[in-house]
Structures are given as structure tokens and as C-alpha cells.
Amino acid sequence: MRLEPIANPSLARTTLPPLIAIMTTVVVASLLAMLAGANPFSVLGLILKGAFGSKFAALETLNRATPLIFTGLSVAVAFRARLWNIGAEAQLYAGALITVVLGTGALPWGAGALLPTLALGAMLAGALVLLVPALLKVRFGVDEVVTTLLFNFIFLLFISMLLEGPLKDPMGMGWPKSERLIAEARLPRMAEGLRLHWGFGLAIISAALVWVIQRRTTLGYEMRAVGLNRDAARFVGIPVNGVLIKTALLSGGLAALAGFSEVAGVKGSLTLDLSPGFGYTGIIVAMLALLNPLAVVAAALFVAGIFVGADSMSRAVGVPTYLADIMLATALLLMVLAILLTRFRVVRE
Amino acid sequence: MDMLDILLSASFWAAAIRIASPLIFATLGELICERAGVLNLGIEGIMVAGAFAGWMAVYSGTGLWTGVMVAMVVGMAFGLIHSVLTVPFGLSQHVVGLGVTLLATSSTYYAYRLALPEVTSPPKITAFQPFEIPILSDIPLIGPALFAQTPMTYLAFVLVGLVSIVLYRTPLGLALRAAGENPSAVEAQGLSVTGIRMGAVIVGSGFMAMGGAFLTMSAFDSFFFEMVNGRGWICIALVVFGAWKPGKALLGAVLFAAFDALQIRVQQTPLGADIPYQIFLMTPYVLSILALIVMSRRAEVPGALMVPFNKGER
Numbered sequence: 001m002r003l004e005p006i007a008n009p010s011l012a013r014t015t016l017p018p019l020i021a022i023m024t025t026v027v028v029a030s031l032l033a034m035l036a037g038a039n040p041f042s043v044l045g046l047i048l049k050g051a052f053g054s055k056f057a058a059l060e061t062l063n064r065a066t067p068l069i070f071t072g073l074s075v076a077v078a079f080r081a082r083l084w085n086i087g088a089e090a091q092l093y094a095g096a097l098i099t100v101v102l103g104t105g106a107l108p109w110g111a112g113a114l115l116p117t118l119a120l121g122a123m124l125a126g127a128l129v130l131l132v133p134a135l136l137k138v139r140f141g142v143d144e145v146v147t148t149l150l151f152n153f154i155f156l157l158f159i160s161m162l163l164e165g166p167l168k169d170p171m172g173m174g175w176p177k178s179e180r181l182i183a184e185a186r187l188p189r190m191a192e193g194l195r196l197h198w199g200f201g202l203a204i205i206s207a208a209l210v211w212v213i214q215r216r217t218t219l220g221y222e223m224r225a226v227g228l229n230r231d232a233a234r235f236v237g238i239p240v241n242g243v244l245i246k247t248a249l250l251s252g253g254l255a256a257l258a259g260f261s262e263v264a265g266v267k268g269s270l271t272l273d274l275s276p277g278f279g280y281t282g283i284i285v286a287m288l289a290l291l292n293p294l295a296v297v298a299a300a301l302f303v304a305g306i307f308v309g310a311d312s313m314s315r316a317v318g319v320p321t322y323l324a325d326i327m328l329a330t331a332l333l334l335m336v337l338a339i340l341l342t343r344f345r346v347v348r349e
Numbered sequence: 350m351d352m353l354d355i356l357l358s359a360s361f362w363a364a365a366i367r368i369a370s371p372l373i374f375a376t377l378g379e380l381i382c383e384r385a386g387v388l389n390l391g392i393e394g395i396m397v398a399g400a401f402a403g404w405m406a407v408y409s410g411t412g413l414w415t416g417v418m419v420a421m422v423v424g425m426a427f428g429l430i431h432s433v434l435t436v437p438f439g440l441s442q443h444v445v446g447l448g449v450t451l452l453a454t455s456s457t458y459y460a461y462r463l464a465l466p467e468v469t470s471p472p473k474i475t476a477f478q479p480f481e482i483p484i485l486s487d488i489p490l491i492g493p494a495l496f497a498q499t500p501m502t503y504l505a506f507v508l509v510g511l512v513s514i515v516l517y518r519t520p521l522g523l524a525l526r527a528a529g530e531n532p533s534a535v536e537a538q539g540l541s542v543t544g545i546r547m548g549a550v551i552v553g554s555g556f557m558a559m560g561g562a563f564l565t566m567s568a569f570d571s572f573f574f575e576m577v578n579g580r581g582w583i584c585i586a587l588v589v590f591g592a593w594k595p596g597k598a599l600l601g602a603v604l605f606a607a608f609d610a611l612q613i614r615v616q617q618t619p620l621g622a623d624i625p626y627q628i629f630l631m632t633p634y635v636l637s638i639l640a641l642i643v644m645s646r647r648a649e650v651p652g653a654l655m656v657p658f659n660k661g662e663r
Contacts (some may be wrong), residue, residue, distance in 0.1 A: 153631075
């Protein structure tokens with residue numbers, strides 16, 4: 001078989017493959033639910049209801065989507081320049097670390113000065129964490145996929161070391177957790193009585209800003225050029241290595257905001273289970289959004305909805321929550337294939 | 350205990366070889382994939398799936414070797430998914446690989462929960478036992494280290510030799526290496542690049558799963574979540590460290606495992622007691638990164654690694 005580009009794809013060509021991909025994902029999930037002895041229709045219904053069926057559920061989904069928007073943006077920015085940042089998890093924890101280091105009383109400021117400082121400090125920390133693999137890539141040609149992956153393990157152990165050492169809360173009953181943030185360091189709710197913190201607002205603003213950077217600035221143009229064809233970009237005089245470093249700083253900073261927002265908006269302190277893999281899930285979010293920063297918001301809501309919905313479904317009928325991860329992996333693999341098939345046709349030899 | 354005493358003890362080297370064994374299987378698997386031109390980031394998840402599948406098969410009553418076969422077949426199934434998407438369709442090997450890791454890991458955890466819904470601690474199986482090879486195991490130092498291991502370790506070493514011979518001494522190996530260096534030349538010979546690459550990814554994934562199975566059937570006797578713990582990613586670094594050559598990769602895995610065995614022992618010395626244990630746990634990952642930096646200038650990357658091949662395209 002051979003792939004042949006389609007010059008003028010029809011409407012059916014551009015819409016059918018993604019649709020079939022989503023339907024296949026649903027069928028796979030149904031079969032797996034049946035395997036677990038549950039009624040597939042009720043399982044899918046319960047997931048939907050658990051994700052969006054009530055005000056409480058919808059707010060829970062928005063809260064869960066918040067860190068995913070940040071990590072999704074981080075990955076989208078990096079992948080667009082073909083910088084394979086798989087280390088959003090480490091960068092997230094770097095942001096969370098700075099938030100608790102500065103936000104537990106070290107800076108006795110009002111919220112108006114403290115919160116922006118924490119956010120910027122977090123971004124700086126995340127940027128530095130990704131700077132190391134980026135420098136190794138441009139200086140020594142070391143593949144950033146492996147280094148960023150390995151950094152996730154190293155950084156989590158580093159956090160664990162701090163939480164059992166200098167950062168340990170003396171009142172924490174022996175648990176490895178940090179002290180709690182002071183009140184001024186907590187992100188306020190977006191409206192009175194609404195269980196949604198300003199991290200979500202910050203995520204939406206970030207998505208818009210990233211879109212502006214990518215579409216309306218020279219840096220954004222250079223990032224895309226470097227991602228499309230590195231040699232061609234170098235040929236027309238774009239400083240490829242410099243662009244890759246800038247991309248890394250932006251990407252690392254965005255992932256770190258997820259850590260800031262989770263600590264300052266939700267948890268109030270740092271523990272080792274702050275992130276159930278938000279960094280890795282960001283890759284799925286970014287891919288489902290086709291690396292478009294605005295679509296990242298929608299993709300994050302979709303992914304968060306599946307997780308929140310699967311949690312509530314699992315509590316109700318006992319099908320393991322891992323069904324959510326299987327659905328996302330299936331959706332990811334089928335979606336990249338479907339997107340390809342909207343532009344190419346398969347020709348038999 | 351003195352550092353020299355550690356390095357001269359047979360038990361230390363026996364541990365190093367034991368720790369190296371799963372890495373040898375998986376590194377070989379990744380090497381086969383990359384030599385044919387495909388980066389397989391599914392490795393981490395495929396190792397998880399292999400660890401579970403082999404152990405579950407034995408727990409449900411099959412023999413140990415049948416369990417190894419089951420693990421291998423499960424790994425090959427995930428390899429098939431990976432290869433269909435990355436080879437004929439030429440999709441991003443990064444994205445597909447990470448997707449396969451997520452798919453393999455989550456389906457394994459799902460299957461575990463379905464198979465053992467009630468248990469709090471996973472059941473144990475009777476794992477492979479060390480088998481002392483007569484005469485050879487009596488050699489001082491080397492004997493207990495090399496020739497009193499479990500049969501799966503011997504298999505790992507045999508596979509290194511086998512893969513070397515196939516890669517460098519057979520037409521199949523030549524075609525496989527050419528598919529990773531210069532696919533157009535392979536096609537000009539009337540061979541199918543797609544077929545060779547898919548075959549390499551499927552077989553390589555089978556090896557990765559056997560590496561996972563070593564953990565549950567030889568190193569331990571039970572399955573735990575998170576038990577693979579980044580070993581797959583370390584193996585990707587080991588392939589680079591081994592300059593894409595089976596013998597060097599074996600050496601790298603043993604060297605790496607020796608450092609790992611050493612840090613466990615240093616942890617138990619008075620000096621080690623003063624250092625946070627996380628520092629020791631970090632060493633394998635830090636070593637992998639250092640190895641990548643050291644080798645980066647010398648490594649001979651397969652020319653067409655991560656370059657999809659579409660016939661008729663020049």
C-alpha cells in the first residue's frame with residue numbers, strides 16, 4: 001500500500017475519519033465494559049452524567065481540566081517546534097515547588113503582589129527544568145525525548161527528598177507534605193459560592209496568549225518554521241537553536257503554571273500525589289487539539305470529562321477507572337490515524 | 350564494608366547480572382526496532398503488559414515457559430498496533446509510541462482489576478529458580494555471578510548472541526539494517542521495507558515483553574503497579590549507549606546494573622546512611638542521561654531512524 005495526498009478533500013473525507021475514530025473508541029469502551037460484566041449503555045451514560053450531568057459535575061470537570069490546559073499548552077507549544085517535551089510532569093512539580101517555597105510565609109505580602117510573583121516564579125522554575133534537556137539537545141545532540149522522560153523520575157525523587165527533609169511540615173503527622181500556603185497565596189474563587197478557582201481563568205488567558213504568540217509574532221512564526229523543516233528554517237536565517245531554547249522556556253513555564261494552579265487553587269500544600277500524570281495527559285490533550293492552543297481548552301475539557309465521568313461511573317457500577325485511560329489511548333491512536341486519512345488516501349499496489 | 354570488598358564479592362556481580370537481565374531483553378528489542386528505522390516508545394508499556402501477562406498465565410496454571418511465551422505474544426500484539434500505525438501509515442513515532450505505552454499500561458491495569466477484583470496484595474507464583482550450571486558455577490567469582498542464575502538470564506545472553514548473528518551474518522539482518530539506513534536501496538532489491546520494519550517492531554516488542562516478564566517471573570514472584578518504573582526509558586538510553594550494537598548494549602546493561610547494585614550496597618554502609626535515599630534512587634536515571642551525553646558525539650545513529658518510508662516518494 002501507498003499513501004497519496006488528496007488535492008481537494010471532500011466534506012465526507014474531512015469529517016468521516018475523525019467521526020469513525022470516536023465511534024470506534026466508544027465501541028471499544030463498550031466491549032471492555034461488557035467484559036467487566038456491566039451494561040455498556042449504562043456505563044457510557046454514567047460517564048457522560050458524571051462529567052457534565054449536574055452543576056457539581058461540570059464544575060468538577062472544569063477544575064480537572066485546568067491543569068490539563070496548562071500541560072496541554074506546554075506540549076502543544078513544544079511539539080509545534082518539534083521539541084519533544086515529555087517532561088511536563090517534572091516542570092509541573094517545579095512550579096508547585098516554587099509556589100510552596102515562596103508562598104508559605106517567606107514573602108509576607110498581600111495577595112495582589114504575592115500571586116503574580118508566585119506565578120512568575122513557578123514559570124521561571126519550570127522553564128529552567130526544561131532548559132537543561134534543551135541545552136543538551138542543541139549543544140550535544142542528546143535526544144530530548146529520553147532526557148525529559150528521565151528527568152520526570154529524577155525530579156519526583158528530588159521533590160520526595162525535599163518533602164522528607166527541609167520542606168517537611170513539622171505538624172504533618174510524619175507525612176511527607178509541605179506546610180500550607182498562607183491565605184494570601186491561595187487563588188480566590190472566580191465567583192462567590194462557585195467551586196472554581198482563578199487557575200481556570202489563568203488557563204484560558206494563557207491559551208489566548210499562546211495563540212497570539214503563535215499566530216501574530218515573529219517568534220511564533222519562527223517556532224512553526226523550525227517545526228516544519230529545520231534545515232529550511234536554518235537556510236532562511238532563522239536561529240534554529242535560539243528558537244528551540246525560547247520554545248523550551250515557554251513550554252516549561254506553561255507546564256509549571258499547572259503546578260502553581262493546583263497548589264494555590266486546589267491543594268494548598270505540596271504532596272507527592274499532586275499530579276496523577278497531568279504532564280503525560282497533556283500530550284494527549286495537545287494531540288487531540290492538533291497542537292492548536294485554543295483547541296487545547298476544548299480537548300482538556302473532553303479529557304477531564306472522561307476522567308471525572310469514569311471516576312463517578314466506577315463508584316456506581318464498579319468498572320475499573322482505568323477504562324478512562326484506555327479510552328484516551330485508543331482515541332489518541334485512532335485520531336492521529338484519522339487526521340492522516342483526511343489528507344491522504346490509501347492506494348493499493 | 351569497603352568498596353573493594355563489594356566489587357570483589359560474587360554476590361555483588363550475581364546481583365548485577367540479575368538486575369541487567371530484564372534490561373538486556375528490552376534493550377535488544379528496542380535495538381531491533383531502531384536498527385530497522387523505527388523508534389519504539391511503546392517499550393515502557395509493553396514491559397508492563399509483558400510483566401502482567403506472563404505472571405497471570407502462570408498464576409492461572411500454565412508452565413513458566415508457556416508464561417514467557419504468553420508475555421511475548423502479548424508484546425507482539427502491541428508491536429503490531431505500533432507498527433501498523435508507524436510503518437505503512439508513517440505516523441509520528443513519538444506520538445504513537447507514547448500512545449501504545451498508555452494503551453498497554455492502562456489495559457494491563459484494567460485486566461488486573463478485572464482478574465483480581467478482591468485482592469489487596471497480589472498473589473505469588475512459583476517463579477524461575479536459579480540453576481547452577483555444573484562445573485562452570487564452581488569457578489571462583491565468575492561462577493556464582495554468571496552461572497548460578499535463573500534460566501531466563503541465560504536466555505537473555507543467548508539472545509544477544511543470536512541477534513548479533515542474525516544482524517551481521519544473515520541476509521535477513523543485512524536487509525533489516527539497510528531498512529534503517531537506506532530504505533530505497535532495500536526496495537530496489539525487490540524487498541519490502543514495510544514488511545521488514547513491521548516484522549522488526551513486532552519481534553522487538555516481543556523481546557520487550559519478555560524483559561517485563563523477567564520482573565514478575567524471575568526477579569520477583571508477583572505483579573505490582575509501577576514495577577517497571579522507567580526501565581523502558583532507561584533501555585532506550587542503553588541502545589544509544591551501546592551504539593546500536595547488541596554486544597555493546599549488553600555491556601552497557603551490565604555496567605549500568607553494576608552501578609545500580611553498587612548504590613544499593615553503598616546505601617547500607619555508614620556513609621550511605623547519612624545521604625537521603627532518594628539520591629541513590631536517582632542514580633540510574635542520572636547515569637542514563639550522562640551516558641547519553643558521553644556517547645552523543647560518537648554514536649552512529651541509523652540513517653533512516655524515525656524517517657517514514659513511502660514508496661514512490663523520493
